[in-house]
Amino acid sequence: MSETQTEILLEWQSLDSHPHERSPRWYISGGVVLVGLASYGLFDGSWTTALLAIMLAGVYFIMRRIEARKVNVQITGMGINTDSVFSSWNQCKDFWILMPQPREYTKKSLIRQIPELHISRRGPFKPETTLFLNEIDPAIVRETLLQYLPERPGMEERVLDSLARILKL
Numbered sequence: 411m412s413e414t415q416t417e418i419l420l421e422w423q424s425l426d427s428h429p430h431e432r433s434p435r436w437y438i439s440g441g442v443v444l445v446g447l448a449s450y451g452l453f454d455g456s457w458t459t460a461l462l463a464i465m466l467a468g469v470y471f472i473m474r475r476i477e478a479r480k481v482n483v484q485i486t487g488m489g490i491n492t493d494s495v496f497s498s499w500n501q502c503k504d505f506w507i508l509m510p511q512p513r514e515y516t517k518k519s520l521i522r523q524i525p526e527l528h529i530s531r532r533g534p535f536k537p538e539t540t541l542f543l544n545e546i547d548p549a550i551v552r553e554t555l556l557q558y559l560p561e562r563p564g565m566e567e568r569v570l571d572s573l574a575r576i577l578k579l
Contacts, residue, residue, distance in 0.1 A: 420485040420554050422546040424492075425478040428575060441467075483541055485554055490529065492539065499558045503530045506565040507548050527551060528565070 444467045451459030481493040489498035508526045525543040543551060552561065567575075 416486055416488065418484050418486055420483075420546065420551060422483055422543070423480045424483050424541040424543070424545075426481050427478045485551075487558075490539075492541070497529075497531065497539070501531055501533075501536070502559055503532050504560045504562045505529045505555050506562045507543070507552055508565070508567055509548065527555075529559070530562070 444463050448460045448463035451457065451461075451463060482491075483493075484491040489496055489501070491497075506528050508528065510523055510525060525548045527539075527541040527543055527548070529539040529541075531538065555561070
């Protein structure tokens with residue numbers, strides 16, 4: 411193994427999930443929706459709907475109490491290392507970078523604020539890796555990754571990802 415393959419080409423810290431700021435209004439709105447869903451289930455005689463709404467609220471509350479943590483990202487000549495989870499380049503398929511696109515007449519909360527690096531992996535059950543590029547220039551990351559992976563052209567944020575970001579889920 412040559413020294414250039416193990417040499418760290420780029421290194422930065424990324425959050426492991428979207429950093430959302432939720433207001434008390436957001437929690438009240440979410441509570442009203444879940445209470446409404448549970449009430450509908452009770453009124454309709456569908457105990458499973460009511461139980462599902464209560465479980466959904468509980469699981470979401472438990473999961474969201476965990477704050478986004480910082481992960482160390484390293485790009486080397488052999489692959490990408492994300493908090494000691496290494497993926498070699500032959501395990502990765504391609505990449506794309508989603509940049510913030512400011513729009514004049516759109517609320518700031520609806521716009522993606524941080525550039526995102528997406529790396530798709532080979533195999534049917536391999537999750538896509540999403541990393542936030544808030545501390546590093548996306549052009550440098552793109553230039554470095556093009557040495558090892560093809561860039562997927564024309565990628566935009568998926569509808570479910572947009573919905574989750576807008577609803578702060």
